[in-house]
Each structure stands twice: as C-alpha cells, then as structure tokens.
Amino acid sequence: MIVIGEKINGTRKGVAQAIQDRDAAFVRELAIRQFENGAAYLDLNAGTLPRSEPDDMVWLVEIVQEAVPEATLCLDSANPRALRAGIEKAVKTPMVNSLSGEQFRIDGVLPLACEFQSELIVLPLDDNGIPRTSDGRLNIVSRLVAMTRERGLPDNKLFIDPLVMAISTGTENGNITLETTRKIREEFPQVHLTCGLSNISFGMPLRSILNQAFLALLIAAGMDSALINAEERELRGIMMAAETLLGKDRHCMNFNRAFRAGKIGPQQVS
Amino acid sequence: MQDLVDAIADMMEDDALALTRKYLDQGVPPLKVLDAYKEALGIVGKRFEAGSYFVPELILAGEMMKTASDLIKSQIGSQEQEGGAKKKGKLLLGTVEGDIHDIGKDMVHMLMDINGFEVRDLGVDVPVQRFCDEYKAFEPDIVGLSGLLTLSFESMKQVVDALKEAGMRDKVKVIIGGGQVDEHACTYVEADAWMTDAVAGVKYALEWVESREKGRVP
Numbered sequence: 001m002i003v004i005g006e007k008i009n010g011t012r013k014g015v016a017q018a019i020q021d022r023d024a025a026f027v028r029e030l031a032i033r034q035f036e037n038g039a040a041y042l043d044l045n046a047g048t049l050p051r052s053e054p055d056d057m058v059w060l061v062e063i064v065q066e067a068v069p070e071a072t073l074c075l076d077s078a079n080p081r082a083l084r085a086g087i088e089k090a091v092k093t094p095m096v097n098s099l100s101g102e103q104f105r106i107d108g109v110l111p112l113a114c115e116f117q118s119e120l121i122v123l124p125l126d127d128n129g130i131p132r133t134s135d136g137r138l139n140i141v142s143r144l145v146a147m148t149r150e151r152g153l154p155d156n157k158l159f160i161d162p163l164v165m166a167i168s169t170g171t172e173n174g175n176i177t178l179e180t181t182r183k184i185r186e187e188f189p190q191v192h193l194t195c196g197l198s199n200i201s202f203g204m205p206l207r208s209i210l211n212q213a214f215l216a217l218l219i220a221a222g223m224d225s226a227l228i229n230a231e232e233r234e235l236r237g238i239m240m241a242a243e244t245l246l247g248k249d250r251h252c253m254n255f256n257r258a259f260r261a262g263k264i265g266p267q268q269v270s
Numbered sequence: 271m272q273d274l275v276d277a278i279a280d281m282m283e284d285d286a287l288a289l290t291r292k293y294l295d296q297g298v299p300p301l302k303v304l305d306a307y308k309e310a311l312g313i314v315g316k317r318f319e320a321g322s323y324f325v326p327e328l329i330l331a332g333e334m335m336k337t338a339s340d341l342i343k344s345q346i347g348s349q350e351q352e353g354g355a356k357k358k359g360k361l362l363l364g365t366v367e368g369d370i371h372d373i374g375k376d377m378v379h380m381l382m383d384i385n386g387f388e389v390r391d392l393g394v395d396v397p398v399q400r401f402c403d404e405y406k407a408f409e410p411d412i413v414g415l416s417g418l419l420t421l422s423f424e425s426m427k428q429v430v431d432a433l434k435e436a437g438m439r440d441k442v443k444v445i446i447g448g449g450q451v452d453e454h455a456c457t458y459v460e461a462d463a464w465m466t467d468a469v470a471g472v473k474y475a476l477e478w479v480e481s482r483e484k485g486r487v488p
Binding site: 010011012013016047049129166168169202203204205 | 321324325326329370373376418419420421424450452
C-alpha cells in the first residue's frame, strides 16, 4: 500500500497556527513521525489565505524535505501559483493533489502536472458537485483520463480517488465508493487508487473500527493507496493483514517482518 | 403518549409510526401528536450532546418527524395543520464560499425546521454576494454561516462585513458553526455566537427568539 500521511494540513487549526507562526519544529516533527510510521508520501496543505498560500507552501516544502529527504511530497492545493511554487522548490518531483472535473482545476492544475510529469491525484467531481452514483463518478474519471492521456501523462502516474462520503448520512455511501473503486480498477488497470479514508466514519462512534473495516473492503476492491493517519497502529495492522490475505504478500513475509520489527500488533512494553 | 415519545426517542421507527396512527385514529389532535415528536426530539438532542447518539440518530429522528408530518397532512389537510403553527422566526443558512461541507448545516436545517423556524438554505460554497441578495429578499432573524475549513473564517468575515456595509448588521443575529470555530474565529468574523454542533446551535437560536418574544432583547 502506498501510504500518504495526512497530518500536515493547514485547513486544521493546529497546523494553520504553526504555519502562521513559522513553527518549523512542529512541522518537522509531524513529518518525521509520519514517515517513520510508513508514510512514503507526505501530504502538504498550506490551507491558508490565497495571498499567502504560495509562500506558505514553499516554506512547508523546505522544512519537510530537509527533515525527511527520502519522502515524496504531495502538494495539496487548488491554487496553481502555490502548486508551481511548491514544485519548483521541491528537490524530488512531488505528487500533485489534485485534478478534478472543475474547470478551474482543469485550467490550472492539469497543465502543471503534465509539464512536470508529476504523479497526480484525480477526483471524480466537477462543477455540478459530487455524483451520487458510481457511474456518475466513472464518467468524470473517463473524461479526465482522456485528457491526461492526450497530454502524455501515463496512467500509472494517476492516483484516482473514488470519493469517500460519510456512512452516517447515507446507508449506501460505502457501497457507492466500493463500486466506483471496482469499476475504475477494471477500466483503467494501470492507474493507482487512493482515498481520504476517515471520511467514512464522520459522525459515528468508534471511528477507528469503521475506518479499519472500510480499508480492508477497499483493498479487496482494488485500492492500493490511502491518505491516512500513518500513526494509527491498528489501522496499519489491518492494512497489512488485508494485503497478505489478498495474495499481495508472498509467503506472508511483509506481515511477519513487520510483526518481528514490532511495527504492527500490540505495543511491546519496553 | 409517553409510549410514543419513548418509541421515537429510542429510534423504534415501526413502533413510532404504529402509535402515531393509533393516536390519530383515536382522535388526538394532530398538533398534540407533533408535540410528542418535539419532546422526543428534545431527548434525542440531549443524547447527542451526551455522546450516545450520533449523526445517524439525528437523521432518523428527522425522518420519523417528516413521516409523521406527511401522515398528518394527508389525513387532515395542510391548512388545519399549519394553522396553529406560527413560524418562530426565519433563518438564512449556508456553507460559505470555498467550503462544501454540509452535514452539520443540514442537521441545523432539519432541527430548526422541526422547531418551527422558516429556513432558507442556500447550500454550499455560497458567494458573499448571494448571502446579501438573499438576506434582502428573505429578511431573516438569524443568519447561520457554516464552514469546516479554516479558510471559511475569511468568507464568514466577508459576509458580516457586507451586512455591515449595507446597514443590515444590527437587525440580525449571526451565528457561525463548524468543527473548528472558536472564540477567536467568532471575534475575527464579528459574529454574535459560535457553535460546534447543530444541537447547541438550535438551542441557542430558540432561546434567543423566545427571550426576544418576552421583550428581553439580549
């Protein structure tokens, strides 16, 4: 599983404050902790005002890539200026989060991703909102993949997000996402599939249990990446178990290695 | 009708509907039956605040209320039902520009509607200008601004600024709501109140209109 660490997000108060205060230690620690817990990609969202977002994004890129040079950055922004500034500051070509069917993203994000041949998260929503059916989402995906192919961006650079909506507001929301995942996997075998997992449990009790169950179901449906809290030990365990059970872990080596290294399972008292 | 109140509050859909039909057939005045629903919803709200009920329970409670309302309307005609139910106040509601989160806002819409408010819901990602235009047309008592992302605070502030510029600020209560709002956001936006959940927001709105009716304007 390609894990994208979700924590460095300026649309949340704590991080917003750190960005405003230029609290490098705070951000550095968040980056290191996520990476050490298996997040190969780190989402960076400068989430603040349009005027300062480019500078804030550049600052985040600087701090994080210095703290964890082996991680790949994932620049989370709808602002093309912030994206370009971040891409140009980054040592390794970062992933771009995200393209959608919204016109302003097609105009602003698509050309950037193609110019830099970056990995690209793709959202099946457009100016009419979020389709409530898997076919509706697949339509948007097909349109967007046609555009990326036309511009020479290979399918395997795409990380398509089938969109996760809260189960608390719609009994079928889990199924719609799972169906969309399966359909995308079937139609576009070379693409990656990712998602914002914890949306599923919003407004519910026992969120971590719901997240874990949904992750296993998603992996079975073809998901090979997720935007999560990499530090959630139990979630990691379920994630690895699901992969092992689905034949993606020859001789169960990944799972058992992770167990021996104390990365999954009950925490050892040291 | 304690059994009805309990059935609703305990999320027993079928029992609640059966008891509702029973009481209506017995000739209990429809408004009294709706009062039982309101009492039950008050209990649901308390359980939500106490952390044993969550979003699904609020949604189901709203659906049960709607089913009962529809049943009553079909039995006695809407005139007789609306006749006794004067609107307590008007609420203009929306998630501000740049934000599309709507679960909390939809909860507020439903609860305020049930509690006798006339609600105009502008949806999500609502531009400042639209809030102003709709304000002038609708003349609400309360403006509810919803947003989850921190960038929504800026949009909220712009709405309040626009109301001030148009000389309309003093005539209305502005409540901001969302998972991350707090004292600082409220001060920055210059709102009258801030809420982090729908149930608390509705309580505040009700208390405010009730005290205003009694002549005590806070």
